[in-house]
Amino acid sequence: MKIWKEERILKINKNSAGGIITAGQVSANDMIIWTMIMLPVNIILYGAGQCFVAVGLFAGTVFTWLFLAKRLRSYIELSDVEIHHVGDFFQARYHTRALKFVISVLWILFIGMMFLAVVQYTVRIMEDYLELPKAVCTGLLVLVLPAMVGILHEKALHGLKMVVFSVMIVILLLIVVTVFTIHTPVEVLDIYGKARLAGGTSIYLNIMYYNGEPVGIFHLISMLGTGITCVGMPFIYKGIIGVRDEKELDRARVMAIVFSGATVVISSIVALLTRVCIYPVKIYKGNHAFHAYNLILHSLYQKNLYGDLIRIIALCFYILSILILAGSFMRIMAELFRELIPGQKKKGNSKDSLETAKDLLVLVLIGILTFLMVWLSGYHTEKLVTFAWNLCGSMLAGPCFACFMWKNSSKSGIFAGIISGGLGYICWQLLPLYRGMTLYEATGLTGLVVAAFFSLLLIGITSIFTKKPDEQELKIFEQMKMRQK
Numbered sequence: 001m002k003i004w005k006e007e008r009i010l011k012i013n014k015n016s017a018g019g020i021i022t023a024g025q026v027s028a029n030d031m032i033i034w035t036m037i038m039l040p041v042n043i044i045l046y047g048a049g050q051c052f053v054a055v056g057l058f059a060g061t062v063f064t065w066l067f068l069a070k071r072l073r074s075y076i077e078l079s080d081v082e083i084h085h086v087g088d089f090f091q092a093r094y095h096t097r098a099l100k101f102v103i104s105v106l107w108i109l110f111i112g113m114m115f116l117a118v119v120q121y122t123v124r125i126m127e128d129y130l131e132l133p134k135a136v137c138t139g140l141l142v143l144v145l146p147a148m149v150g151i152l153h154e155k156a157l158h159g160l161k162m163v164v165f166s167v168m169i170v171i172l173l174l175i176v177v178t179v180f181t182i183h184t185p186v187e188v189l190d191i192y193g194k195a196r197l198a199g200g201t202s203i204y205l206n207i208m209y210y211n212g213e214p215v216g217i218f219h220l221i222s223m224l225g226t227g228i229t230c231v232g233m234p235f236i237y238k239g240i241i242g243v244r245d246e247k248e249l250d251r252a253r254v255m256a257i258v259f260s261g262a263t264v265v266i267s268s269i270v271a272l273l274t275r276v277c278i279y280p281v282k283i284y285k286g287n288h289a290f291h292a293y294n295l296i297l298h299s300l301y302q303k304n305l306y307g308d309l310i311r312i313i314a315l316c317f318y319i320l321s322i323l324i325l326a327g328s329f330m331r332i333m334a335e336l337f338r339e340l341i342p343g344q345k346k347k348g349n350s351k352d353s354l355e356t357a358k359d360l361l362v363l364v365l366i367g368i369l370t371f372l373m374v375w376l377s378g379y380h381t382e383k384l385v386t387f388a389w390n391l392c393g394s395m396l397a398g399p400c401f402a403c404f405m406w407k408n409s410s411k412s413g414i415f416a417g418i419i420s421g422g423l424g425y426i427c428w429q430l431l432p433l434y435r436g437m438t439l440y441e442a443t444g445l446t447g448l449v450v451a452a453f454f455s456l457l458l459i460g461i462t463s464i465f466t467k468k469p470d471e472q473e474l475k476i477f478e479q480m481k482m483r484q485k
Helices: 019-046 048-078 086-094 097-130 134-151 154-182 185-194 217-232 235-242 246-278 289-301 307-339 349-376 381-405 411-430 439-443 447-464 471-484
Strands: none
Touching: 019 048, 019 097, 019 154, 019 235, 019 246, 019 289, 019 307, 019 381, 048 086, 048 217, 048 235, 048 246, 048 381, 048 471, 086 097, 086 235, 086 307, 086 381, 086 411, 097 134, 097 307, 097 349, 097 381, 097 411, 134 307, 134 349, 154 185, 154 246, 154 289, 154 307, 185 246, 217 381, 217 447, 235 246, 246 289, 289 307, 307 349, 381 411, 381 447, 411 439, 411 447, 439 447
8 A cells, every 4th residue: 555645646546445444434534523522522411312413423324325325336337427526426417517516615615614623623632731822733733734635645544544543442442441340330320429410320321311301302303413414424425436346335334334333332431431430520511522531541540550651642542533534624625626626638747747736735725724714713613513514414415315316306406405405504593583592492403404304305396397317317327226226
């Protein structure tokens, strides 16, 4: 496997990755940002009910790999059109570059917000633990991330991400084992009792309760919907396009489900055991997950001769996983942006040099914008990720589902789904339309679920009354369905 680049910086490598590496590096994107950054503190504070987001994320991952992966792969092989990203798939399916442009721009914006959130999160950790000025921390990251993307070969970066992600799963598993090595189950329950949890121990550990109260049906649907709408994100599709062959794709499907399931279960258990690990110390709203993991590791291994070394190594892997995640987001944004820039028709070394210069310019511009936005803004990691994820799911989950699953979905229907999803989310989630409250505040049902539903509904209605795909496209779609079976 190549480690250093010998070619264009943002050259897309199709049909080159193995199944295990694909499964690990693709699963890492969704799982790290949710199960290792967003959810731990919320689960610690509010109990097992918050785990429904992770359950929904797992369900969306399983659905995508089982029902959409083979269809995308089959379409790539059947179509005469060169497909590098899912945007190309939309362009080939509906014969319009405008759709590819719109979807690529939306993904750049949404992934950009999540990338900014991850960088903010890392800068905050560096400020808290290294005691460096914010500008210095941000500058270091802005130098490291483009260098990582520009120097490392994409396959090497994917392999590194898979290894680090696997190590993090093992570290979390070792935390669980260590807890039950130090404490008996009776002692664990006794500590839960001393912690004075909302509703008591049985309520805190019951997935049907949230912050001591029963999980309402709308709240449950909202949490599951947040995870399931991961089908609107480009991460899995990029991995599917890059996998080597059909045999490796089948291997990737199985391993991705294993990776995702293991991460959801183990990370949730660790979060629920945090109260036991750090008692009588408490976690407060506003603390970040790195702080929680630091307290857990310090508490469990403080009496061990090599306790500090174990803690430092584990936290270094955690930071490395976050940096690699940020690097992956940066690369996806840069690739999407480069796909929108027309290439040169002439051949030869001069063309390669020019394309490489464009790649480098894109990375530098992303780095500069990131520095300015992080330096000039506060820390809003959770808000940024939630807003970007919800709006992306509202606008693109329905179109991605319809594009793969319904042969008669039309170009006009997909555009209608994108627009109605965005408007639906804004109206339901953000505008005070009911007695000075948003409809989300009034009902407890998140705008993501409502908007995604209306997006699918508008796609169906509009497609019925507008021009269908041509006969050749319908024939390819039927072949794609047969191959999935």
